[in-house]
Amino acid sequence: MAQGGRWRKAPFAGAGGRRIIAAMSPAIWSKIEQLPWPADWPALFGRDAPLVMEIGFGSGQYLVALAARRPEANILGVEISVPALRRAGRKLERRDLSHVRLIQGDASAVLWALCAPGSLAAVVINFPDPWPKQGHDARRLIDDGFLCLLATRVAADAPLDIATDHDGYAAQVAAALERSPHFESRSGAPFALEQPGRVPTKYERVALAEGRTPRYFAWRRNDAPATTPFSIPEEYAMPHVVLRGPADLAEIGRRFRPTVVMFDGGRVRFIEAYRALGEDKLLIETYINENPIRQRLGLEIRPRANGEIVLGLAEVGFPRPTRGVHAAVAALSGWLRAEFPALIVVHAALQEEYAHAED
Secondary structure, three states: OOOOEEOOOOOOOOOOHHHHHOOOOOOEEEEEEHOOOOHHHHHHHOOOEEEEEOOOOOOHHHHHHHHHOOOOEEEEEEEEEEHHHHHHHHHHEEEEEEEEEEEEEOHHHHHOOOOOOOOOEEEEEEEOOOOOOOHHHHHHOOOOHHHHHHHEOOOHHHEEEEEEOOEEEEEEEOOOOOOOHEEEEOOOOOEEEEOOOOOOOHHHHHHHHHHOOEEEEEEEEOOOOOOOOOOOOOOOOOOEEHHHHHOOOHHHHOOOOOOOEOOOOOEEEEEEEEEEOOOOEEEEEEEEEEEEEEEEEEEEEEEOOEEEEEEEEOOOOOOOOHHHHHHHHHHHHHHHHHHHHOOOEEEEEEEEEOOOOOO
């Protein structure tokens, strides 16, 4: 594990990103980490109405037009880019479109964690990133697995509209849709070359001006049952481990090395150790990848006056106590016991499968 450095004041968030988000009304946007899994959409919107999602709304032009056209629906925009959230948020506030909410997060994670089965009345995906470089096509959003997930979250007969101007991606989308047992074309054809009455996105106008040909996929969810459940991620009690024995924080920091730990269903990466300037504790920067959630958080090593050492989650960001977080705390405890064999476990509040992992 690497030489422990000093605990920086804000190691997990850029100042620019914080200013952008702070300037937006909390009534408009949310991060995936802040909402219940699944989300309570009627509570978030203040009403119960059909839920319509646009994935990757970019500058927000299409999203604003969609909201103006569908006042009876709850409109949900999903985007990973903070600048895009800012631009769209400003447009929505100027138009006073109060039935729109924005979610910052990966589209698959939003669908999987926040959307209950059958909760979406319609989905729009406009010009998703084509990942055009050789070998990058595996990163594209729309493939067989994504359509299986989407099929569990949209209602029967819900329309699915996709647009792309990338030839290779269009072929991939067409093939995936035609293979899917859960979707069927609304027109009988894989796609059309125009969509009358459509409000073009900013990117779409650029593509047309440069001579590229958009394809418009108009499909719908059929009534074939989805056999893969994509269960909502489960959360557990906050994990912690209490150890007793000789282990100096400075020595722990010196022995720390970046480490990857695999567990059934995911991976933990311990990145760096930081020593607090004002308090006697260590912060371990940690990445946890487990479908569908990826968390970047801090684990804390904190001594007590009675000689005990407490391992647990630090209050940084919005950590969620998932199975992967329990695996991370158990792995950190196991590493400490391997480095300092005199340490003994006094108490462990861990999910059962990890409660004795360090043994």
